[in-house]
Amino acid sequence: MKKLKSIRLRHNKNTAHCATVDFPVPDEVIIPMSQSMGASCDCLVKKGDIVLKGQKIGDSNAFMSVPVHSPVSGTVRIITDYLLPDGKKCKAAIIDSDGEQTLSPELKPPVITDRTSFIAAVRESGLVGLGGAGFPTHVKLNYDAVKTPINMLIINGAECEPYITSDFREFMEEPADITEGILNVQKYLGIPNCKICIEENKPEAIKLMKSKTEFINSVEVVTLPSRYPQGAEKMIIYSASGRIVKEGELPSHQGVMVLNVSTVGFINRYLRTGVPLISRRVTLDGPAVTQNAGNYNVPVGTRIEKLIEYGGAGEIKKILYGGPMMGLCLYDPGQPVIKTTNAVIACKKAVMPKTTPCIRCGLCVKRCPMNLMPVSIQKAYEARDAKALDELKVLLCINCGCCTYICPAHRRLAENTQLAKALVPRK
Amino acid sequence: MNALVVSPSPHRRGEITSQKIMALVIIALLPSAAVGCVLFGLQALFVLLTCICSCVIFEILCFLIMKRPQKVYDLSAVVTGLLLGMNLPSECPLYVCVIGSFIAIVIVKQLFGGIGQNFANPAIAARIVLTLSFTGEMTRWAVPYWYKNGADVVTGATPLASEWLTFSAPDGALQKMAPFTLREMFLGTTGGCIGETCALALIIGGMLLIFTRVISPVTPLVYIGSFGLMTFLYTGSAVETLYHILGGGLIIGAFFMATDYTTAPLTNRGKLVFALGCAVITFVIRQFGSYPEGVSFSILLMNLLTPYIDKLTRTSPLGAVKNKKTDGNKRLSEWKEKLENRFFNPERNDF
Known part of the structure; x- marks a missing residue:
């Protein structure tokens, strides 16, 4: 399997041992x-x-x-x-x-009998993806089981952004809710396999989840390298299953569903308490x-x-x-x-380094996890060349920011790519 | 609480800057520049300093005249000057150095838009212009014989330009002997440009750039490797192959000139094509051309092809679906329309 391009960041997980108050x-x-x-x-x-x-x-x-x-x-x-x-x-x-x-x-705790009542309960709970993007979870769960059957549930516990430790604390504090939540999703939606994906910089969480899922055959804990953006949906699907979600597809087209670990933990808490x-x-x-x-x-x-x-x-x-x-x-x-x-x-301070001319070092191309060419996209954007932007697949950009981070000339490549997306008609 | 800054993500930036990259290139060039100064004496040092100073001054003047923000601190002019100086013979008159710097900085670099916009490597272009215009001055090579017999630096031919000695072996077969030993060529005690003779120092510098990830190993490996393979297949002699690899500007070209960011392709696939092209052109010029040296011409020619190589070696994004090819007839009619608009439009009379 080809290694994805990525960058290495300082983790700054200072709050990893601060229990939730x-x-x-x-x-x-x-x-x-x-x-x-x-x-x-x-x-x-x-x-x-x-x-x-x-x-x-x-x-x-x-x-x-x-x-x-x-x-x-x-x-x-x-x-x-x-x-x-x-x-x-x-x-x-x-x-x-x-x-x-x-x-x-x-x-009060909802009464769940089948898939439909489960999805309705998840909607009533007001749940959205807790990882940050906020995709309504009930929409994700309500996939077409005939057209796009799902055989793998991926629990995203990568938490590749620096500083954030809220998902790590979910692992350490609510492992029972997580495993129960996974089993519930698997039971009501009929998903045979589950992989819990955790970056290798959280060994305690990996150990804990391994011991909790030791006797559950359908659940596997996967250790991922600590690279950014490991937690992005397309990246974690590729790292966990080797499947590539193609342009214009949803993860369900490849038979996978990704849920954040806090999301799946919450599902079980809601089923228990009804809050x-x-x-x-x-x-x-x-x-x-x-x-x-x-x-x-x-x-x-x-x-x-x-x-x-x-x-x-x-x-x-x-x-x-x-x-x-x-x-x-x-x-x-x-x-x-x-x-x-x-x-x-x-x-304390806002980092806004001065932009200097591009020296065509190609670092943005070397680091883009989607294998795009941010430098060429920027050129095409400056020329307002919609056709070239379309050929460069600008719509695939996940705005992870690796290109802007790595650029030695401090060019705002990610920002440009987001602006360029507006020029290309969506299919 | 004072006003908050709102800016698009990411809010953290990496530590690499253009200036740091240029500084690393300068450090990597220093070993062979130092060896050049030791071998060829003070004259070499003067050539290097003249090139660096005049490049920096021309750069500052250009920014002043063109009313562009002063960006000389990015050190790119120093790199160009150092590279140019290392590509000149130590006996080169200093006014030729200044002319070379003018060509490199003003004509090749700044007139095309400055750093990142030049179509060819400034040092290479300047070296070629100087070779063609000052052939006498540019081919007066010093050979550092002082380490052998205590004499001063004398002029002589470079390894690639000197004739191989032919003599009959005791068994009657004709044998050829190289004018320089491979050891001499590896250590740099031969005739040639200031910075290109000592392969050892150049490889040390190149390794530094590869390990600090400033350059990709693809270009030097493919360039030197495929050139060596072609020479070996053609001559059938390992000694002659090594002689050709160590001689002339191949090592400095492969590590420092063909890896120039601005004028080489972006992707590794592109770099591979670029390096292969360089190797073929160098081989053809050295074996069949009238010039003893082909590295600078090969890099210049491939520089010109870089935009096309870039276009043909684009990366394939993860999960991308190929765009449907537009119908051939439709494309043709679009093209015709465009042409008609351009040339047969009665409203346009500007031609």
């Missing part, structure tokens, strides 16, 4: 109605309504949508327009917490965090500035949702933790 419930939460890749929800509550913890406050009939629940009990202060960090606009509910955390009486996705594990770290760096179980909707204050950060230039390679910048520290926030990284 419950973060104090904030006075107010902001709940954007769009927290996944799918359509935005319609708000089910209005100003002045009393809501309970776990109550559904947003839902939609659109195909790729996931309901939103209230993480606190209290009063809806206002429904407002809200600008997400990725530039999308949606409605958001701001809820004042009463501090009681009264659980909604409607919450929807209203809080999640967030890694708080970064060069600007001076105290209390660690993993916290944070209610969704908590303003990031609460976390930052808790981390004792002084001078801050940049705050990231997610890791330093693919994380999204916050434009305002008042923005909330959402379902896909696996880490909050605070930086």
Whole structure:
């Protein structure tokens, strides 16, 4: 099997041994109605309504949508327009917490009998992919079993981004939920094999999962090299199974499904308790965090500035949702933790090295995991040559950022490639 | 809290810079430059310094005149100057060095857009122009005999330009003897350009570049390997093959000139094609041409082909599906339309 191209990064997994601590419930939460890749929800509550913890406050009939629940009990202060960090606009509910955390009486463990009720339950739980991209999990589970049968479930525990340790803590703290969750997915969807993929820089997690799955024949723990971007979907599928997801295909076309380890752990917790996705594990770290760096179980909707204050950060230039390679910048520290926030990284300074002319060293070509040619893409983009961009397969770029990272001339290749995608008509 | 910076990912950058790469190339060139200065004396040092200084000055002047931001700190002009100096004989007059630097920096590099835009390797192009225009000065080779008999540096022919001695062996068969031993050629105590005679120092520098991953081993391996194979098949003599590999500018060309980023293909497949092409042209010129030396011509010619090699050796992205080829007739009609627009459009009268 050919080795994938990749880069080596400093891991900075400083918080690997910080057990998850419950973060104090904030006075107010902001709940954007769009927290996944799918359509935005319609708000089910209005100003002045009393809501309970776990109550559904947003839902939609659109195909790729996931309901939103209230993480606190209290009063809806206002429904407002809200600008997400990725530039999308949606409605958001701001809820004042009463501090009681009264659980909604409607919450109870779902009754699962078959595939359909399982997928419906996953949708009701408000679950989206917890790795960062936020693909609605029920859509992924609801694949066409006749046209594209799936024979391998891949559990993504690579966590290749620096700093982030929330998936590692999931392995260390909830191994039973993970194995149970895998078995449930396998049982209801009829997937015969499962591979749990963990990077080799997490030997404790590998050992623990091996011992937990020792007597389960259908589950195998796979050790992957610690290279970035090992955790990207196409990369982990190739590393774990040798299958290549072709252009325009979904993983299900190759008979695989990738679930993040926290996602699969959550599925089981929901089946056990019936509590929807209203809080999640967030890694708080970064060069600007001076105290209390660690993993916290944070209610969704908590303003990031609460976390930052808790981390004792002084001078801050940049705050990231997610890791330093693919994380999204916050434009305002008042923005909330959402379902896909696996880490909050605070930086003292913003690295913006000056761009110098390309020297055609070819390092970007040598490092691109998708085997693209970022330097040629940039040239074609500057010439606005849509045909050349199409031939260079610009749409395949996964925006991992290896090219920009490695470029000795500090050219913003990944950024250019993202812009270039707009010039090529999608098929 | 002050304003936050919002920028696209990635938010972490690697530590390699263009300047560091150039500095590594300079370090890798230093051993053979030093050996050249020891072998050929102070005159060689003057040639090297003149080339480096005039290249840097021309670069600064170009940036000033062209009103471009001053980028001389990227050290690329120093690399060009050093390479050019190492490609000149130590007896070369200093004004020729300045003219060479002008050709390299101003004409080949800056007029085409500066670093990363030149169509040919500046040092190679300058060496060829100088060889053709100052043939006398450029072929007055010093041979460092002082280590043998204490005499000064004397002029003589280079290994590739000198005649092989022919004599009859006791059994009556004709035998040929090389004017220099292989050991002399490996250590560099022969006639030639300042930086190209000592194969040992060049290989040490080349290895440094390969181990620091500045250059890919493909180019030097394929270039020297296939050239050696062709020479061996043609001459049938291992000694003569080694003689041709060690002689002339092959080693410096393969490690330092054919690996130039700007003028060589991007991918390893492209580099393979490039190196093979260089080897074939060098072999043909050396064996059948009237010039004793073919390395610089071969690299220059392959430099010109680089855009095409790049286009034909694109990488195949992971999981890419080939675009359907457009119908031949359709393409032809599109092309005709384009032509008509260009030449037969009554509204255009600019030709």
